[in-house]
Amino acid sequence: xxxxxxxxxxxxxxxxxxxxxxxxxxxxxxxxxxxxxxxxxxxxxxxxxxxxxxxxxxxxxxxxxxxxxxxxxxxxxxxxxxxxxxxxxxxxxxxxxxxxxxxxxxxxxxxxxxxxxxxxxxxxxxxxxxxxxxxxxxxxxxxxxxxxxxxxxxxxxxxxxxxxxxxxxxxxxxxxxxxxxxxxxxxxxxxxxxxxxxxxxxxxxxxxxxxxxxxxxxxxxxxxxxxxxxxxxxxxxxxxxxxxxxxxxxxxxxxxxxxxxxxxxxxxxxxxxxxxxxxxxxxxxxxxxxxxxxxxxxxxxxxxxxxxxxxxxxxxxxxxxxxxxxxxxxxxxxxxxxxxxxxxxxxxxxxxxxxxxxxxxxxxxxxxxxxxxxxxxxxxxxxxxxxxxxxxxxxxxxxxxxxxxxxxxxxxxxxxxxxxxxxxxxxxxxxxxxxxxxxxxxxxxxxxxxxxxxxxxxxxxxxxxxxxxxxxxxxxxxxxxxxxxxxxxxxxxxxxxxxxxxxxxxxxxxx
Numbered sequence: 001x002x003x004x005x006x007x008x009x010x011x012x013x014x015x016x017x018x019x020x021x022x023x024x025x026x027x028x029x030x031x032x033x034x035x036x037x038x039x040x041x042x043x044x045x046x047x048x049x050x051x052x053x054x055x056x057x058x059x060x061x062x063x064x065x066x067x068x069x070x071x072x073x074x075x076x077x078x079x080x081x082x083x084x085x086x087x088x089x090x091x092x093x094x095x096x097x098x099x100x101x102x103x104x105x106x107x108x109x110x111x112x113x114x115x116x117x118x119x120x121x122x123x124x125x126x127x128x129x130x131x132x133x134x135x136x137x138x139x140x141x142x143x144x145x146x147x148x149x150x151x152x153x154x155x156x157x158x159x160x161x162x163x164x165x166x167x168x169x170x171x172x173x174x175x176x177x178x179x180x181x182x183x184x185x186x187x188x189x190x191x192x193x194x195x196x197x198x199x200x201x202x203x204x205x206x207x208x209x210x211x212x213x214x215x216x217x218x219x220x221x222x223x224x225x226x227x228x229x230x231x232x233x234x235x236x237x238x239x240x241x242x243x244x245x246x247x248x249x250x251x252x253x254x255x256x257x258x259x260x261x262x263x264x265x266x267x268x269x270x271x272x273x274x275x276x277x278x279x280x281x282x283x284x285x286x287x288x289x290x291x292x293x294x295x296x297x298x299x300x301x302x303x304x305x306x307x308x309x310x311x312x313x314x315x316x317x318x319x320x321x322x323x324x325x326x327x328x329x330x331x332x333x334x335x336x337x338x339x340x341x342x343x344x345x346x347x348x349x350x351x352x353x354x355x356x357x358x359x360x361x362x363x364x365x366x367x368x369x370x371x372x373x374x375x376x377x378x379x380x381x382x383x384x385x386x387x388x389x390x391x392x393x394x395x396x397x398x399x400x401x402x403x404x405x406x407x408x409x410x411x412x413x414x415x416x417x418x419x420x421x422x423x424x425x426x427x428x429x430x431x432x433x434x435x436x437x438x439x440x441x442x443x444x445x446x447x448x449x450x451x452x453x454x455x456x457x458x459x460x461x462x463x464x465x466x467x468x469x470x471x472x473x474x475x476x477x478x479x480x481x482x483x484x485x486x487x488x489x490x491x492x493x494x495x496x497x498x499x500x501x502x503x504x505x506x507x508x509x510x511x
Contacts, residue, residue, distance in 0.1 A: 007361025173444020269318025
């Protein structure tokens, strides 16, 4: 009880609450700009968190992510341009409602479902994480090796698009993770006689390059008259109605969808490598399949909004389960969080609930506060949404570029990190232009050290015997789970062939 009270007091003080408020405004602003993702918002925020207390820093990241994912619905509703990938699943329905003058109704429903989903995901995190941490105390280096493999495999096979391209993107991240001194021999690897690379590549410059710098380059590759993803002459349809006027009616009619989207979103978010965008797509697909009026989807039907809107914020909290308990990122945002926790002297893993129990409870409290503050801040954002929707991104991008350079330099006061950031931005633009996903590369970089450390430790303990990796009950169970995930695409294809319509449609089929 004392730890719970201490955790609550860590959040309910003037400094932390002010940070949460400012982070909420920042998240809404970035998320509402077409093309700028929640991960980019968090990546830009990380250098600022260096001067904050640990609880305030984590609370700022939590709030920014939750706000940005909701705010991505604003340009999707007004301009048919999803502000974040999590908003892309249902952008056709929200845009159709916007064209019909019902944008406030759609956004009011979205923000309400986002709050419900976020609170549900937080409850799942509170109930599951401590219990799972007790179980995880039985883990050795063998189990953590398989967990790292599970996270890497999930990143490849859960992400949309070609599994081969996802695997190659993952290899890029693993290659970056090998830079530095060898763990066993101490020999330098891929350092090219650059002293700053002896300690390895810091993931923050890579993160800023892969997301923020990439977005800047992508924008400037678009013709000027389509810089905002729209014609220069496009206008926003006249709107009518209140923000929350129809919300009770929709929730009363689709309450089962809220429960299904929230619970399924939290579960999907807890899968390593999935994230809010995958949760939104899957829940939208399930909603369409289970609906009595599937033909209305994509034409302004609110049922899909309820499922997917509840799922994306539930997935944000769900992704923290593997991040806190095992130190395995659930998505690209928690990959950043793990790095921040390490920099603050807190090692994510099962012992965090014993060594930093007050901090863990403070984190849970921050989740509740972030989702509750989403309602009033979201309301204000909806009322002034047209300002966000028409903000010229070409004015913002030079400012964002300056933040990228300053943020990369501020980590170690090293120009090497700036060059790494710029190189990663160019690399991200090239691989994304060839339809390669970026998220597996980030997870490869974050999990690469975990994978190598536990593999080498296990090999030393087992005296080189590979069978030791499957001798313990938990490790063989995790190994079988990894095998199942690797074979899942083939099994799903065979199942769809034999039983058409038995599984939810793929993202490509929905589009």
